Amino acid sequence: MKADRKQILEKLTEIILFADETARERCPVMDENTRILEDLGFTSVAMLYMAVSIEEAFNVRLDDVNVWDLHTLGDAVRLIERKMA
Amino acid sequence: MRWWPAACRFGDLVRVQTGSVWHYGVYLSDDEVIQFGPPPRGELTPPGQIRVCSTNIEDFAGGDTVEVALLSPLEKLRRLSPKRTAEKARARLGEGGYDLLHNNCEHFAMDCVFGRPSSGQAEAALSVKGRPAEVWLSRIPETLPDRAVVPDEREREILETRDPVLKRQRRWDWEVLSRLVQSRFSTGLGSLGLEKNQHGKWVSPRLFVSLAHSGDWVAAAALEEPVGVDIELWPGGDRAGRKALSARMLTRKERGRYASPELPETLALWTRKECLFKRMDGSSFEPGKIEAGDPTVRTFVLAGVGFVSVSTRSGRPVRLRLWDGGEVRDADVREWSMP
Numbered sequence: 001m002k003a004d005r006k007q008i009l010e011k012l013t014e015i016i017l018f019a020d021e022t023a024r025e026r027c028p029v030m031d032e033n034t035r036i037l038e039d040l041g042f043t044s045v046a047m048l049y050m051a052v053s054i055e056e057a058f059n060v061r062l063d064d065v066n067v068w069d070l071h072t073l074g075d076a077v078r079l080i081e082r083k084m085a
Numbered sequence: 086m087r088w089w090p091a092a093c094r095f096g097d098l099v100r101v102q103t104g105s106v107w108h109y110g111v112y113l114s115d116d117e118v119i120q121f122g123p124p125p126r127g128e129l130t131p132p133g134q135i136r137v138c139s140t141n142i143e144d145f146a147g148g149d150t151v152e153v154a155l156l157s158p159l160e161k162l163r164r165l166s167p168k169r170t171a172e173k174a175r176a177r178l179g180e181g182g183y184d185l186l187h188n189n190c191e192h193f194a195m196d197c198v199f200g201r202p203s204s205g206q207a208e209a210a211l212s213v214k215g216r217p218a219e220v221w222l223s224r225i226p227e228t229l230p231d232r233a234v235v236p237d238e239r240e241r242e243i244l245e246t247r248d249p250v251l252k253r254q255r256r257w258d259w260e261v262l263s264r265l266v267q268s269r270f271s272t273g274l275g276s277l278g279l280e281k282n283q284h285g286k287w288v289s290p291r292l293f294v295s296l297a298h299s300g301d302w303v304a305a306a307a308l309e310e311p312v313g314v315d316i317e318l319w320p321g322g323d324r325a326g327r328k329a330l331s332a333r334m335l336t337r338k339e340r341g342r343y344a345s346p347e348l349p350e351t352l353a354l355w356t357r358k359e360c361l362f363k364r365m366d367g368s369s370f371e372p373g374k375i376e377a378g379d380p381t382v383r384t385f386v387l388a389g390v391g392f393v394s395v396s397t398r399s400g401r402p403v404r405l406r407l408w409d410g411g412e413v414r415d416a417d418v419r420e421w422s423m424p
Contacts, residue, residue, distance in 0.1 A: 026247060026248055026249060027248075035247075037251070038245065038246045038248060038251065039247045039248055040248060041248030041249075041250050041251045043299065044355075044359060045317060045355060048333060048334060051333065052333070063333075066369050066371050068369065068370040068371075
């Protein structure tokens with residue numbers, strides 16, 4: 001599945017809102033600068049869940065990736081882009 | 086040796102009390118007292134920037150009384166000559182590598198005077214191995230104190246946090262840490278010189294601290310040795326999701342041992358890995374490379390809440406305390422053992 005950055009970000013946002021529908025209230029605008037910890041309040045365990053969701057949604061493997069190094073949604077978008085290329 | 090506020094002489098080992106610790110130096114003259122770092126007063130120098138330096142006796146004293154080591158006859162025989170002490174001290178000017186427990190001002194001064202580094206203060210701190218490490222747990226109250234925290238960097242960090250849950254967690258865990266430090270070390274957070282290192286971890290040249298939060302619970306630790314703490318509340322999630330988590334977070338050895346861990350085990354293992362990572366001050370958290378069975382970790386079940394894990398470098402016993410904003414009492418926990 002090929003997707004551009006905008007589509008990847010939209011899909012990521014869907015994943016986040018599915019997991020936590022209140023995220024939109026806390027962070028009305030989710031863009032590539034949105035910080036995963038400070039703005040979305042993701043815990044380290046939540047990052048694990050997100051990694052699994054990303055793998056399923058984008059049909060990629062993140063085994064060789066340390067998802068805890070992702071600090072912004074932009075970091076996640078770039079990672080997914082790289083994996084899908 | 087004994088200490089006395091006597092007149093200083095060339096080559097003397099000297100010290101001055103700053104708060105609850107002693108700062109040591111080598112006296113050569115009123116204009117030349119060589120020390121490893123400035124006395125820890127006011128704004129503290131980050132450990133990475135501490136250097137062996139020369140100052141005058143007034144700055145060394147900082148208004149307090151300077152004491153001189155009165156050596157026993159045997160110590161006088163053992164010590165280096167004052168001339169050799171001066172040569173050694175001057176030769177080390179500009180040197181770094183400061184470490185609170187293994188290479189501090191006392192180690193430096195003793196090495197210059199006796200030819201061998203030692204620190205009674207550090208040894209006392211390290212000898213607390215038998216004494217339980219006290220970790221405080223606290224549930225975030227409805228109303229949080231309305232006051233800025235110190236240092237400024239932490240206050241800014243809290244203000245810039247947009248997620249309201251995380252904001253409350255950060256404000257309260259700092260409050261808990263502050264009370265814990267005051268209770269255990271009779272000092273405020275402002276005197277610890279806390280700052281964030283390059284990995285985003287709060288560090289101090291005087292104590293090791295660790296914070297954790299989950300839901301409306303926070304945990305805080307402050308010790309004389311490296312420590313890491315983690316707390317995780319029972320999450321939701323289906324079994325299939327938990328299996329996927331386990332596959333990702335377990336080491337190869339653990340996957341062989343925990344074929345399909347139930348949720349409690351998964352959470353417990355998770356807290357053990359996180360607290361280890363926090364203690365070891367790594368740059369990148371990779372749970373698949375951290376063995377949860379490390380013997381320095383103690384894990385506890387907080388009834389009705391979740392798991393708390395604590396790792397100290399010495400692997401000493403841990404005492405969990407519950408603070409409700411007023412009293413502190415022992416937490417109702419039971420220790421959890423690795424299967």
